[in-house]
Amino acid sequence: MKREEIKTLIMRVGGTNCDAETQRAFRELGAQAETLHLNEVVKRRNLMDYNALVFPGGFAHGDYVRSGAIWARLVMAKLGKELKAFIDEGRPILGICNGFQVLVEEGLLPGFEGVSAYPEASLAPNIRGYQCRWVYLKNENRGNCIFTGKVPEGKVLRMPIAHGEGRFVLPKEKEGALLAKLYENDMVVFRYCDKNGVAAEEKYPVNPNGAFHDIAGICNREGTVFGMMPHPERAFYWWQQPDWTRQTQMTQYGDGKLIFESIVEHLAKRC
Amino acid sequence: MKYRAKIEVSLKPGHSDPEGETTARLLKELGYAVQAVNVSKAYTVNLEAASLKEAKAKAEEMSRRLLANPTKDNYTITVEEQK
Numbered sequence: 001m002k003r004e005e006i007k008t009l010i011m012r013v014g015g016t017n018c019d020a021e022t023q024r025a026f027r028e029l030g031a032q033a034e035t036l037h038l039n040e041v042v043k044r045r046n047l048m049d050y051n052a053l054v055f056p057g058g059f060a061h062g063d064y065v066r067s068g069a070i071w072a073r074l075v076m077a078k079l080g081k082e083l084k085a086f087i088d089e090g091r092p093i094l095g096i097c098n099g100f101q102v103l104v105e106e107g108l109l110p111g112f113e114g115v116s117a118y119p120e121a122s123l124a125p126n127i128r129g130y131q132c133r134w135v136y137l138k139n140e141n142r143g144n145c146i147f148t149g150k151v152p153e154g155k156v157l158r159m160p161i162a163h164g165e166g167r168f169v170l171p172k173e174k175e176g177a178l179l180a181k182l183y184e185n186d187m188v189v190f191r192y193c194d195k196n197g198v199a200a201e202e203k204y205p206v207n208p209n210g211a212f213h214d215i216a217g218i219c220n221r222e223g224t225v226f227g228m229m230p231h232p233e234r235a236f237y238w239w240q241q242p243d244w245t246r247q248t249q250m251t252q253y254g255d256g257k258l259i260f261e262s263i264v265e266h267l268a269k270r271c
Numbered sequence: 272m273k274y275r276a277k278i279e280v281s282l283k284p285g286h287s288d289p290e291g292e293t294t295a296r297l298l299k300e301l302g303y304a305v306q307a308v309n310v311s312k313a314y315t316v317n318l319e320a321a322s323l324k325e326a327k328a329k330a331e332e333m334s335r336r337l338l339a340n341p342t343k344d345n346y347t348i349t350v351e352e353q354k
Contacts, residue, residue: 065337065338066340069337069340070337073336073337105340118335118340118341119340119341119342120342121342122340122342122343124286124287124343125289125290126289127287127289128289129289167287169286169342169343170342171341171342171343172283172284172285172286173285210287210289
């Protein structure tokens with residue numbers, strides 16, 4: 001498939017606020033990207049017209065109940081069958097920040113045994129409240145995740161976070177066994193670390209929210225559904241980076257581009 | 272028949288409760304002999320159902336589908352008929 005033939009759907013609802021940047025990132029890379037409200041997708045019944053789906057960041061439905069919970073339940077009730085078909089065909093689904101919360105609440109992530117009826121993890125309130133700043137992430141994926149195809153294993157990336165509920169947790173009684181399963185199936189993608197790549201060991205401020213095992217992003221067993229708390233679309237261009245006025249020479253793009261580039265390249269090769 | 276369900280969602284033991292911990296710390300600073308504070312969320316749902324049993328079943332379903340995340344939340348439900 002040629003890049004310009006790739007069709008990406010950026011889904012939104014009331015409270016979504018990162019759709020424009022996400023759409024622009026895909027378009028910058030030559031792919032098509034369209035932003036549609038959930039109700040419009042339900043009305044048109046056209047989810048399968050797209051090659052990739054993104055749940056962007058924001059504060060959908062006011063973050064009421066739990067962040068992402070209402071949007072997730074609505075999607076599963078109205079588009080559950082289509083979404084499962086989308087996943088079964090291996091079409092990529094990306095969740096950024098609020099979108100990651102949605103994927104977890106939908107039961108798509110971690111998805112130890114496929115899509116689960118109830119959430120198998122949670123993005124709980126941060127240990128120290130809302131955090132909005134740049135953090136470092138280490139790619140720990142061994143190659144399963146299609147969203148980090150352009151990121152070498154062990155590479156440290158810099159991206160911003162902006163969330164109050166991003167503390168990844170697993171059920172306490174089996175968190176050790178489930179973590180082992182995440183590694184076994186190569187589902188761990190990003191962990192919070194310092195700029196040299198040393199893991200935060202769950203210590204603030206390097207781990208900004210208290211996430212279990214410093215987890216910032218995970219994918220499903222197949223590597224085709226991926227959620228991350230940091231915002232790659234806010235680290236796409238050089239001028240989005242916090243120190244661009246202090247540097248004498250910047251690269252044209254920020255680290256966030258690698259995520260979008262990975263998706264586009266995967267689709268371009270696949271079809 | 273009209274019923275009123277009170278659904279309280281609280282954290283399972285072992286999960287951090289940053290809001291509760293912060294509140295406890297402040298209450299201690301204010302001089303109260305507080306050991307711990309746990310924060311929970313309460314929903315009062317007015318609903319229609321054919322019987323008390325059905326109302327309880329509906330409240331249970333709502334809790335499982337939306338109000339609680341089984342990874343970290345427990346919930347308790349009390350249902351009474353609305354007079």
